[in-house]
Amino acid sequence: MEPTSVVNAGEALFRPVRAGNAFEETVERLLQAIRLGVVGVGERLPSERELAERLGVSRVTLREAIRALSDAGYVESRRGRYGGTFVNDTLPGPPERSPGGKVEPVALEDALSLRYVLETGAAEMAAARSLSPADRQHLTGTLAEAAGADLDDYRRKDSRLHLAIAEVTASGSLTTAMADARTRVNQLLDRIPLLPPNLEHSNAQHEAIVDAILAGDAPAARQAMAEHIEGTASLLRAFLA
Incomplete structure (x- = not known):
């Protein structure tokens, strides 16, 4: 029977990372989800436990990645009953590059x-x-x-x-x-x-x-x-x- 449910892009992005570059790839996956709009501005990321399991990383590595994105202005962590990690309402623009720079x-x-x-x-x-x-x-x-x-x-x-x-x-x-x-x-x-x-x-x-x-x-x-x-x-x- 042909499937009729939507495949969630978050499931595709939050897939296990390689052990050799766990921190770097975790940052990449989280940032990819934000920049592609899979997790929109003001929205909450999946819980720490869920993200760590899906990415196949330790909570320590995940927290380091989230902290890096927080320092860069992409997310903020909130405490309390309705806390978690949320995408900021205003995101950093793309890195400055010389306009019209050539690409191979x-x-x-x-x-x-x-x-x-x-x-x-x-x-x-x-x-x-x-x-x-x-x-x-x-x-x-x-x-x-x-x-x-x-x-x-x-x-x-x-x-x-x-x-x-x-x-x-x-x-x-x-x-x-x-x-x-x-x-x-x-x-x-x-x-x-x-x-x-x-x-x-x-x-x-x-x-x-x-x-x-x-x-x-x-x-x-x-x-x-x-x-x-x-x-x-x-x-x-x-x-x-």
Whole structure:
């Protein structure tokens, strides 16, 4: 029987880390979840016990990672009955880089090719499934959040929508791969300016992608996603290549 539940991106991101770099990879996974919007601003991270178990690290290592993110301005820890670790309402911006700094063409094309294969495939696969009401609500909800995001929060909400498409495929492996690929692409996107006309165009394309998925039109979903990704790729090549 075909699965009908949404695969949670948090499950894909909070997977066991390698023992050799437990602290560094724990910081990376937590920061990835925040930057991709899997844990939104003002939201609470899973409990210490749950995170330590899922990441396969000691609580000491986890606390060191959380402290590092707190010092960097990403999270805060609160005590009391409703305490825990919460994502800050205002997050640090991307690191300062020289505008239009060049990127090795091989590295750029590698990131863009991987994104193209994963995201067009995810859109096609999502449209081919019999989506549950929860799947549909997840897509329309993240679509609305991306459309209503301001410039400071757009990248995170945009990423969350793309991850939602992977989630509704019900493939945990695909969602994991998408999260990793999206992190690479976001590092490139952080090096170019946000252009309001492009964001308007992207929002229209997002709507076309989600409409095709909800309609069960797999070829149209794949095509709409391909057009969307190719537009982003053109901007990245223009500024960075």
